[in-house]
Amino acid sequence: MMKKLRIIADNKIPFLKGALDELADIMYLPGAGITAEHVKNADALLIRTRTKCNAELLHGSSVKFIATATIGFDHIDTEYCENNGIYWTNSPGCNSSSVEQYIVSILLNLSYERNIKLSGLTMAVIGVGNVGKKVARAAKALGLIVLQNDPPRAFEEGISGFDSLERIKKEADIISFHVPLNTDGPFKTVDLGNMEFFEGLHKKPILINSSRGEVLNEHDLLLALNKSLFEAVILDVWHNEPSINTELLNKVDIATPHIAGYSTDGKANGTQMSVQALSRFFNLGLDNWFPLGVPLPENIILTVDCTRKTEIQIMHEVYSQIYDVHVDDRLLRADIESFEDQRGKYRLRREAKVYSIKLINNSLPEVEERLEKLGFAILEPNCFCEI
16 A cells, blocks of 8 residues: 655645545644654645745755645745755735735725725736736726836836836825745845835825735835825735734734735635645646635625715725725734734635625616626616615
């Protein structure tokens, strides 16, 4: 009888338990607590961002395969893996719709609370990969003019359709970062947002970072905040997570514990991609595996009475019923020390595709159009009836 595959898995990867137990000896551990001793005799690792896969962890081990159930892979020393015959894979695009949802919630909340008209404003998306493309699409659905900056893509595809940072600094009302963390090379992203960048802004933009904390220089960001260079700053990612800068936390407008991509759909996608990659590598017969039992919210049909409401009021009311970023902001501010626990025990959050919207007494067809572009199904359009 063939020896069972030996797997070490992050115990916070959702929907994983039970998927591989009949095919492998699998040990579930806290991601940050996985050690060289644990992986010494392992064949495969299934991880998230908290497990640093480098020489310190992997040297002398029998690991042949690493899958991270995340888009980012800066926690994997890819050069070491490639030089030592360890195949690695990430989960590109798995939570792109989740980050899109996070950004839309931010925009609708700021628009509603500060009486900011989104339509006609200019939003810069820095990093137009799997995530950035969906954020750009959502921004256009909300009526925003979109600038796109992505030097690696511009290098490969040509500059047409891409915008320089100089243009962004001149024109952007909103700037959202969606870049990978590159520590060196021609497309370095560490400290991309620095004092030179901040002081070069011609407007007071809304600044959003949901990529990696190190993309913004926190020292310079604090100085820029003290100079009131922004309309608002929203951070989902931080230096030194989970031990984040409390001074910065207290100065930003919305702060969340690295959960932009934490919709239930996004997490299920990441797990699915990791299990299927593992299956292909070891020929386990699970190449089409997908998580079972992904829970639905209590209400998947949402009703909004549109009587005497503006477009933004309707949109905000719809979105607040599926995801309100302020909930995550309040939880983090109430207990900074539970940063990791808030991530590990994150609540059910489904994306727009599982919801249908019933708009009662709606006389604004553009609202239906925008909601459909954001992924909702619209029931009984233009139904003029009492509720």
